[in-house]
Amino acid sequence: MESMEAPSPPSQSLSRPCQLQHFYLAVDRPQFKMETVVELLNVVGRRPWLPIVICCSSRDELDAVCSSLSSLPYISLASLYSDLAERERAVVLERFRQATFKWKQHTLDVKEEGDDSEIGNEGKKSHLVVVTDVCLPMISSGESPLSARVLINYELPTKKETYMRRISTCLASDGIVINMVVGGEVVTLKSLEESSGTIIAEMPINISEIL
Template identity: 60%
Template sequence: MGIMDTIDASSPPSQSGHSRHFYLAVDRLQVKMQTLVDLLDLVGRRSCLPIVICCSTRDDLDSLFSSLSALPFISSSALYSDLAEGERASILDKFRQVTAKWNQINHAGAGNEDDDDEAGKVDRSHMIIVTDACLPFLASGEPPLNGHLLINYELPAKKETYGRRLAACLTADGIVINMVVGGEVVTLKSIEESTGILMPEMPMQILDIL
């Protein structure tokens, strides 16, 4: 199921601040990456949108970064486990600058930037791709990313991992999109039941609620 096959859904109540959690069903694993590209091509047109993409393995991180780094509306970076401390700090600082700019635009009530506009090129959305092993170390005092959109490219099997991603990656009023293939619907329902978070299908007008 692609982006345009999703149905309308109202934002559900959530036990995680004001976050809104959705799932995006994918027909086959073979089209999962293209589905993500289509989604990012849509949401990336929002000026300065801070996006976090979570995956489970280094191989998936490599694949995502290679496939997504050329997207025209979004700048991207990846958090690798073997990054030097200074390089990791620089990547995190750059992302937090984008989140600060997003908050300024959002509070000012600014609209979308045209993709041909010079300001839109300067204030592109920014995406950071990360595995669970490289999430911000909150227990050690490293600040959370505070992204506005969290995309779980791979749905975690445990509610504890899901909760850790929320705490490390998402601002209180952010949006979560869980990409779900086939049998992962069972995992999604298990997380719903154990967390009390309702996760309807992603609405077609996702841009309107970002």
Template identity: 65%
Template sequence: MVPKLQGMEAETVVELLGMAGRRRSLPIVVCCGMRDELDAVCSAVSNLTCISIAALYSDLAKSERALILDKFRQATTKWNQNVPVQSEDEEETRKEEQKSEMIIVTDACLPLLASGESPISARILINYELPTKKETYMRRMTTCLAADGIVINMVVGGEVVTLKSIEENSSLVIEEMPMHVSFRVHRLEILDMHSPDGIK
């Protein structure tokens, strides 16, 4: 859980992604409730050069949607391969290729498992807007998060009760994220954040 001040959501997510994006090829999904929120996030993060950004929205052509999802799945495959760090010259050559990969998506455009789409298995799932229903929260995790992934919930004071209710009704353990966040060379470590391992 990441506390955020009302009206400062975009600033908070930019700061968070600016740090997370330093990890090469890191697969990230940001979930929003509505198209307006998606547009706000896209605008806020557009200048982050360390991340390749794509958005899934309702009027996106089917072929474009498929390309975005396929590219993201390639990023998750690369992440899971744990490719060793290259030399400085090789790193520069492959700089574009090694950007973190991020999809910003609304609930209406999550992968459709019932229609044959596969989950996209992000390493980090950021709930930019906290769902009010447990079912929506769990659907985001089921369709977007790897089994060993991490969820970051951005909340304002009034949403803490909702988050606690989701926690109690879904057998999850959700902790407040400390200010210290550490990104190591081969393994991402974000301290004391919510992991889905406790789902029952």
């Protein structure tokens, strides 16, 4: 797809794996955004136990994303929304923490044994949580951050505070942020970049380079 065929960002942005990395993925038109996310997860989501979070601004968008991704066989999908029972919310958060632990252990095993094969069986699915801004983990109330490896901003926030809150509550310290950007949102992206003092590079063609 055309939006996935962007030139790679400067090599220095790929040389600091222990720091947050911010990228944007350009989409020509809003109606192509969902298709682009599915294509992205066709690559990213095949990593065993990879913990992923998708942030949406509204419940309607969350429902649409979950509907489109529910049939992907290599992803375990859950969501956090306003009328989710407290007990169910706790289960979603705990399962994600378990997936994060397995991902970290798998990463260590790969470094030692050199086996990084992509597997899609039930036991090793990547773990995805879709969440709205009002339902992000409540750190002040004792909930732990999600600590995802990949955070996808399906809807680009307009305020720096929202952007930073998504990162602080959903992303590991060495994680990757992928911002979906449609047409006129380039101005919003530049504003976020300037107000947060963050460099948001174009996502490389081969996303495996940054995972």
